[in-house]
Amino acid sequence: MTHTTETEKAARPKAAAPPPAAGTSRPPRKVRVWRRVTPWLFLAVPLALLVTFTYAPVANMVAYSFTDWDGVSPELHYTGVENYVDIFTRADLFQVLLVSGYYLAASAVQIGLALYFATILSFNVRFRNFFKGVLFFPYLINGVAIGFVFLYFFQDGGTLDSVLSLFGHDPDRAWLSTSTSANISLAGVSVWRYMGLNFVLFLGAIQSIPGELYEAAELDGANRRQQFRYIIAPGIRPVIGLTVILSISGSLAVFEIPYIMTGGATGTETFVIQTVKLAFQFNKTGLASAAAVVLLLIILAVTWVQRRLVPDDKVDLV
Template identity: 40%
Template sequence: MVKTKGTRFFIFTFLFIPVIHLLVFSYIPILSNIYLSFTNYNGVNPPKWVGLRNYARIFTDPQYLQLFRNCLWYIIVAIPQLIFAFILAIFVNGKFKYINFFKGVLIIPYLLNGVIISTIFIIFFNNSGTLNSILRLLGLGGLAQQWLQNLRLVNPAIASISIWRYYGLNFLMFFGGLQAIPTELYEAASIDGCTKLQEIRYISIPSIVNILFINIILSISGSIQVFEIPYIMMNGANGTATPVIQIQQSAFYENRVGFAAALSIMVFVIVVITVNIQRIFDKRGNVYL
């Protein structure tokens, strides 16, 4: 009996600190944020209950609806990003002499600091930058412009940076999945007269569908939470603000903490819904995230 009580006390002492840490730094802040989202709290005066006013403004004000429309550009560019990463993984799958060096080079953009990436592409999209120089070299100087000042092109231009930054990560995930496929399957398919495209369609894609789905979920949730690059490059100007940028500006520049809390709850809910879509597919096809 003494041994049982001692064991329980020993387990309790080990669990106590992590549980307290989880409550103080996770659950209590989330509950506090939910409460503040129903108030007009400005960070100084006591919060006053305003009900659903903050949420109503998010859904009815075109200015805030545009924040979520801006995120669609990041979701759109994720499509060619994933396609390019998959094609590249298929191309180098198998015996490739310098594969380790190749993987190291591809992952570099993902490892770079956001400030460095932003600086690179501010120069790239500048009027006298790399993109316009290439266009002029190809005789397409009429297309050269201030890309970050064009209200129609600034969002797709900034979103396209994600292709360069994340395709290496997607490539490594696809490549790892392809490497796990038994070579006997390809050998049997080759004996049966399957073409390379048929092998990709009937062996490669079905074998890495889990990884493909995970990449899609990560791309969508990441697009909703995008902050770093558009904030550093434009500070939300020229219609480039995203929900997270607006949360930061509302809370720390406009002293509208209650509204910022409501917007953060909306982002949280969208991300949770996106991730839970994976749970549905998990029951159908054992897709793990």
């Protein structure tokens, strides 16, 4: 039997101590504080800008909506809900929302066309990169430039009449002279300009769908229509909901194109154009603020209803 000497025992390396159990040791208090504070340090500047340029002006707008301020005088008087009563009781102030119906219909056409072109160009089509650029290019143009271009396009004897005359049709009319034709023309311009944005959103969503799903569908004999119905449409449902919200809010807040092309004349005045005129032309900033608050509430209500009717469920195609 072998006996270990004291020298051998001393020469043996000592076994390493077992690691401390998880959760038994806490980092120093200073480290814990910095971990909590660091995210807020990164968010400090964006939050400050958001409060300064968004929430503070909205709060001031709500406060002004209960006054008779003219936008110039340092004095203002509290009038309660008188401005809101005027908006809902005076037909000339609230009926301009009916003009938004033209843009709502145009937004439905816009979404349909954008989804159609995005679906086609998501497959292997000749010159598809060229067509992508053509469809997205109008969204890159300044709205003021678009307004002036189409102002000459729709004028009597302008570009549209010249093109129609090539096909033997001579309308001999001013397209912006009547309420119906002017609103349809302006809504068509909005479709031409903003379809590129929806097109890019749809195209990005379609291209994010795994390619294996298309391959499996083709092996099962599915055609393009069936792939759209069972793969593309369910896969981009959240993006479709987003574009619907953007289109509805944009239709209610149309300003740029009709203001430049007609200035709100011939029955083309939108709710935003009316609000701007109340504030800067008639010096009724309190009433204009109330109108802006009403528009904000309408957009929030429409968005809430849309989210309730079409909830943003998680899509799982695999």
